[in-house]
Amino acid sequence: MRKKILVTGASSGFGNAIARKFAAAGNDLIITGRRADRLEALAAELRESAGIDVLVKVFDVQNREQVFAALHGDPALENLDLLVNNAGLALGRDHFDQGNIDDWETMIDTNLKGLLYVTRAVLPGLISNGKGHIINIGSTAGKEAYEKGNVYCATKTAVDAISQSMRIDLLKHRIKVTVVHPGASETEFSMVRFKGDAQTAKAVYEGYKPLQAEDIADTVHYCANLPEHVCINSVVMTCTSQANSFYLYK
Ligand code: NDP
Ligand code: 8X3
Numbered sequence: 001m002r003k004k005i006l007v008t009g010a011s012s013g014f015g016n017a018i019a020r021k022f023a024a025a026g027n028d029l030i031i032t033g034r035r036a037d038r039l040e041a042l043a044a045e046l047r048e049s050a051g052i053d054v055l056v057k058v059f060d061v062q063n064r065e066q067v068f069a070a071l072h073g074d075p076a077l078e079n080l081d082l083l084v085n086n087a088g089l090a091l092g093r094d095h096f097d098q099g100n101i102d103d104w105e106t107m108i109d110t111n112l113k114g115l116l117y118v119t120r121a122v123l124p125g126l127i128s129n130g131k132g133h134i135i136n137i138g139s140t141a142g143k144e145a146y147e148k149g150n151v152y153c154a155t156k157t158a159v160d161a162i163s164q165s166m167r168i169d170l171l172k173h174r175i176k177v178t179v180v181h182p183g184a185s186e187t188e189f190s191m192v193r194f195k196g197d198a199q200t201a202k203a204v205y206e207g208y209k210p211l212q213a214e215d216i217a218d219t220v221h222y223c224a225n226l227p228e229h230v231c232i233n234s235v236v237m238t239c240t241s242q243a244n245s246f247y248l249y250k
Contacts, residue, residue: 005027005030010033017216032061083122180223185212185239
């Protein structure tokens with residue numbers, strides 16, 4: 001069945017792969033992010049290759065006004081089937097006493113508050129559908145905190161907690177809530193985390209084969225395509241070389 005799916009952070013990494021996966025299966029998309037050029041190029045490509053409808057929404061998830069102006073009450077978001085809350089980032093990898101407070105605020109505002117704003121803004125569209133699904137992207141960082149992970153780990157722990165809470169509160173609307181917690185995955189994540197230091201970013205993925213964005217897209221697609229009475233609540237996924245947040249065999 002052709003579904004209507006909103007993916008945040010589709011300009012790169014997991015979100016880009018998730019958009020491609022759902023497009024290839026013939027679903028209509030709403031894709032979001034801050035980099036309009038990338039989103040418009042992806043939209044044009046997917047309309048052409050998959051023959052689907054793609055709506056581009058450009059906004060910063062940290063900005064509550066922008067989120068609500070872009071999403072709330074838009075008739076294009078009525079009867080939404082699936083929201084994938086993927087937009088997020090880590091900034092810096094420092095001991096807590098050395099932490100950059102601006103980085104902390106950006107992570108909290110993006111990974112937690114942004115997810116809350118987007119979800120609240122589009123919920124009427126899911127509820128109007130009489131059923132629906134929210135898939136939140138957490139992290140192994142939200143399952144076990146690691147050295148120098150402090151605030152990033154805290155935001156992803158919060159994503160885990162809010163996913164549990166959403167699942168309870170949205171039962172009455174027949175909305176499934178799934179949280180997917182990937183381990184180390186090769187995307188632009190480390191370039192962002194290390195603020196363009198390509199050498200440090202590359203070193204994160206050396207000596208083993210990390211997860212690829214397509215692996216996460218496959219898992220999200222699987223979770224979204226189960227029978228109506230089945231909900232996968234939580235998935236923790238790592239590459240074969242990784243056991244959890246801190247055991248990585250190189
Ligand atoms: P990327 O950096 O490749 O992609 C991040 C996406 O999030 C981009 O599309 C970016 O779009 C969007 N984004 C970031 N900040 C904002 C913002 N303020 N407003 C709107 N969109 C924003 O990283 P990944 O694909 O790896 O990360 C996706 C998610 O997966 C994140 O939540 C991350 O924490 C999580 N994760 C990543 C892992 C990894 O090892 N890579 C492992 C586990 C979880 P734009 O810049 O255009 O706004
Ligand atoms: C990203 C994975 O290990 O860098 O969420 O925290 S890790």
